[in-house]
Amino acid sequence: MRVVSLITSNKSIELVIKKTKEFSEKLNAGVTLLYVEPEPLLDIPSFDKDDKFEKTKDKIKNTLKNQNLDWAFLAYQADPVSHLLLECQREHPLMVIVDNGICVSDILEKIEAPFYIASNQTTQKATILIQKSISLRSLPKIFKQILPDNFDCKMVYEEVFVPDSIMVDTLSASVATVEFDLENQKIKQEELKKFCKGLNKKFEFELFSLDFELNTDSNLIVFWIRDKDFSLLSLIKEIKADKDIFIYLERE
Numbered sequence: 518m519r520v521v522s523l524i525t526s527n528k529s530i531e532l533v534i535k536k537t538k539e540f541s542e543k544l545n546a547g548v549t550l551l552y553v554e555p556e557p558l559l560d561i562p563s564f565d566k567d568d569k570f571e572k573t574k575d576k577i578k579n580t581l582k583n584q585n586l587d588w589a590f591l592a593y594q595a596d597p598v599s600h601l602l603l604e605c606q607r608e609h610p611l612m613v614i615v616d617n618g619i620c621v622s623d624i625l626e627k628i629e630a631p632f633y634i635a636s637n638q639t640t641q642k643a644t645i646l647i648q649k650s651i652s653l654r655s656l657p658k659i660f661k662q663i664l665p666d667n668f669d670c671k672m673v674y675e676e677v678f679v680p681d682s683i684m685v686d687t688l689s690a691s692v693a694t695v696e697f698d699l700e701n702q703k704i705k706q707e708e709l710k711k712f713c714k715g716l717n718k719k720f721e722f723e724l725f726s727l728d729f730e731l732n733t734d735s736n737l738i739v740f741w742i743r744d745k746d747f748s749l750l751s752l753i754k755e756i757k758a759d760k761d762i763f764i765y766l767e768r769e
Contacts, residue, residue, distance in 0.1 A: 518546045521604050522614040525597045527573045529616035536635045537614050543662040546611050548588040552577055553597040598623045621753050634762040643737040645672045650743045653712040671721040672713055737761045
């Protein structure tokens, strides 16, 4: 069982190593750490570029040595996404950790493992966005491992604004069917409230609405989803750069 982490910038070395160390210890997992310096648009030989790459690579090695971290370490001058995907295919990791130099849309469709985008040194409050098809039986084990005990979390549930029956055929939808759909929404809302109340942390409940404010005081945004067509994933591009993002895809 391993965690695969990716560094793309000298500036994110300490942050990615800190998060990787924290999570790998909680998951009792080994680590493969990648440093991939993105290739320039024009592939022109440059001594300065090679020198920067070697200095960053040495800095990472020294950081690992100083912290007594016996991790596998690989360094490349290439496309970061391609090497990350290749390593994930080889190792089938428990978790993937990257810095915010990676575009989420580039890896979202191709990585099945839970992945964490590190931007913030400390995380004290989280917002968890939940897809409506999630069965709220229990909090995923990995959540309990990566969320500190002192977390306050707001659970924001993706509400259905228009009943499914209306979406199918407005003219043929009977009053009874519409009422049935609305009643199901109320049941799901009560289920979520009960679920939040049963957890040993302080949780707040809120329905997602069109005017939902994502960039609140939370510094970790969690997406708990069943499929990657989740409408709330479109909000990722609106998340401020100083917030961490964790995406968990729940399997059947």
